[in-house]
Amino acid sequence: MKIALHGLSLKQEFLQDIKALFRALEEKNFEIHVTQPFDRLLRMQGNTGLTYQLIDSNNKMASMDFLISIGGDGTLLDSVCQVGALETPILGLNTGRLGFLATVTTDTIKEAVNHLSSGNFQIEERSLVSLDCDRKLFNGLNFGLNEFTIHKRDTSSMITVHTYVDGKYLNSYWADGLIVATPTGSTGYSLSCGGPLLSPKAKNLVITPVSPHNLNVRPIVVSDDSEICIEIEGRADKYLVSLDSRSTSVSPELRFKIKKETFSAKLVKLPNYDFFDTLRQKLHWGLDMRN
Structure with missing residues (x-):
């Protein structure tokens, strides 16, 4: 399967997580492609040793099976623009702050890739x-x-x-x-x-x-x-x-x-994801500073 990676910023502290993502994808025989913005970010990190192909046209994006958005919710919003009417399923890897839309954490990268590879996920259509x-x-x-x-x-x-x-x-x-x-x-x-x-x-x-x-x-x-x-x-x-x-x-x-x-945005939701759980966690519902 072909997978695209997209990001708008890349802090040095997350470079090891990106390398772990590449290793997990390669183990599952994903063909890795990156967008031009994310390619520039990787090049700024010097010799990362990562191997991938560059997406330089909309035709190449059309052949992708998935897109992984690497960043926060703002990056995922931009990923929707990268995909547009192609409706390529998007998985959000959260290296940002809030993570309302980008719900996969860096410590569950390998697990997330395993779910993608085995088809153990759901597609949630979001209206635009x-x-x-x-x-x-x-x-x-x-x-x-x-x-x-x-x-x-x-x-x-x-x-x-x-x-x-x-x-x-x-x-x-x-x-x-x-x-x-x-x-x-x-x-x-x-x-x-x-x-x-x-x-x-x-x-x-x-x-x-x-x-x-x-x-x-x-x-x-x-x-x-x-x-x-x-x-x-x-x-x-x-x-x-x-x-x-x-x-x-x-x-x-x-x-x-x-x-x-x-058309709509198709977000990949892995097992155990629940919108209402996310609401409670991100908005701190039920928490009382007195307790």
């Missing part, structure tokens, strides 16, 4: 959010796993975000911004702004205001079959829009349509 705009943004990568966000840029003045759902007027949010999050993204920026948590299998999107002027304005959950249209009004000439960790400035005359993408 898609952006349609009057002009091309994000180099055509108009989808994200977590959320679409519009935010004020460099002024203290709030913005007004006129929002419509399936052509029906929802609200004009006086706020610092607005988030449209997927179920996966409900544990991210939307959560920090007071949005609800959604199960990954929920067929919904969450519309969450960022620091709304009216305190009675609350997040709302809508069907992921909905089309959400957004118009901006404010005093500034430019505003920020983002898809996951990618952001760019836009002018206020642009109009945005957000809906569920036609």
Whole structure:
């Protein structure tokens, strides 16, 4: 089987873990390929002695059976962009901090590779959010796993975000911004702004205001079959829009349509993984400092 490795950063302290990953993959006769960003990181470490092939075109990515994302949740979000509509299954190896999406720890590398080799895993499909705009943004990568966000840029003045759902007027949010999050993204920026948590299998999107002027304005959950249209009004000439960790400035005359993408992200989940266990561990539910 062919496997791709992708990463955006590589600390010296994790180099031994990467070598252990290569050894485990080679023992199971995986054909190892790496993306260009991860190849640059390995070269910066000097002579690592690692043997692999370089992925330098989308055609090569199309032949991969799996992709291992090496880093934190931000790297996994970028891995979704590397795969795109190919829907190559992604396994997250956590060398970052939170590890909400990248759930495999460095001390279970060999076990994880054994599960991949034997087929002892499940594929969890995660819905993506898609952006349609009057002009091309994000180099055509108009989808994200977590959320679409519009935010004020460099002024203290709030913005007004006129929002419509399936052509029906929802609200004009006086706020610092607005988030449209997927179920996966409900544990991210939307959560920090007071949005609800959604199960990954929920067929919904969450519309969450960022620091709304009216305190009675609350997040709302809508069907992921909905089309959400957004118009901006404010005093500034430019505003920020983002898809996951990618952001760019836009002018206020642009109009945005957000809906569920036609393809999904396929995440590899190994035995004993449970979303609710992850919630309790990462959010420290049930812990009391008095105990």
